[in-house]
Amino acid sequence: MSIDSPPGFRSSHARVFGRRPSDGVVVWIGVDCLTDAISEVDETAVVLIGPSTGRSIRADCGSAQTDQVWQGGRMIDGPAALEAVVRHAVELEGDYTDIEPTITALAACGDTTLVSRLNEALDRFLDEENFYGRDLIAGILAGIQGAAALPTLLRASARDLGDDQDSLSAEIIDLLYADKAASRLTAIEFAADEAPALRRAGVWALGFVAEAQDADLLATAATDNDPEIRSIAIGSIMNPAADDRGFHVLVLGLRVPDPQVRVSAVRRLGYTGRTKAVMRLVALAAD
Template sequence: MSDTAAQLDALAAELADPDCDFDRIEALESELLTARDTDLIPRLQEHLAGAVQAGNGYGRHVLSHILAATAGSRALPELLRAFARDLGDDQDSLTATVTVLARQDRAHARSIILRWATGPDPDPDPDLRRTALWLLGYVPEPDDLDLLADAARDPDDRVRSVTVGTIGSHTKTSARAVDLLKALLADPSPRVRVSALSTLGFARRPGTLPAIHRLAEDDSTDVRAWVAIALSRFPAAEPATLAVLDVLAHDPDTYVREKAVAAREKLAA
């Protein structure tokens, strides 16, 4: 066994130990990052999969960092499989890693994403499929809108919700993308309606305001609150927008009222 392989095994053992030595973990991680021993890639993949299986978010963070530094974009399939599992941590570092690698090697990233998300045989793992659809928003191509329109009709509202954000990556270049988002404001799932409101708020297209205004009467308190949040992102306050916010400022729900008042104050300023 090579020295680096022994170091990796020692690191994995420390990461799996509830009473681990963080200084030793940091030292081993630093040595492996410096070595970037490509012969370790299969072993890194194995240890990373084991950490995810064990629900070890810290282990996932450390091992993903080393794998990405060692293998580059070649590590994307394993990193995405690790990323797709909700282990209760924020995953900010891993999010940055996979998005940077995808942008650095768009063709490779898209070959993985399209196969898992919308190919003739989409990956049966729903978490992985949603992750692929999410990452597609970071490497968009105009032809993606057909497959995104199909994903936006998926029976799983979690798929539809993540698809909303990816459609949003096309709003600066495609009127069709904006129309798809406006249609999703009528989705039966509050989760999807909230995602559509958030995305349209960032897009800031004045022509979408009437559709956003109509959701001020939505049955969901989350949706009504997000109407206010979305409107606060527009650069100017139209009279109709201010009237909607005034109505929401008297909503029965405290959270909705707070967001409406905050949006009114932001637009007034």
């Protein structure tokens, strides 16, 4: 969330924590304010910025409300809320609906000071192979950091915890579409990594945001030593119905012994609608 600091606050010392659900007000916690600009406001004051008027209203708070975010119209402590989420994921304490308001508040809070703690929690859940905890933390990171969380989430997706990664993939896809230009560069970087698992994540991500100039990269990935990367790359080839080179990459995929790669090539060729594709598929059926 990018909003100018409220009157009376040094921009480097004001911290935004999100919008209050009840009325959409953006809530700032002042760390160091200019008392000569706003008299009577001290370092623990909150300034509320109206969602439409942009006018500031002074509201006194106690010092205990530093590092807090709004949840359901009340203030909660950010670090304590994160601890509650971690505890819930570790101990499976209560239902998801019990912790959901806290997760929603954290994801919307904009408090980047929580990122290091979130990364620690994410690493813990990855090491413990706790995909439920991984998904909860990933959602909060995506909410707080936006597209900047993409590298972290892609690395998390590269760790196989034995689940289908549906929730994590959905978070990543949302980030990819939120900033396609920046996400494309991140995906390209991962697609060129030496580690197969990271290359795999990069090629998959690139498939959502690829541009015409990425055709060579995808064609190269379609010949990767890792069959899963080859399969993903073939599934990401752009417009093979009109592009002869892309079509040729799919045809080559039919010759690969790995069944996963061949199935991916068959599916893409079938959707091209090209006569040559029918001929190739008929030949394959007779093989």
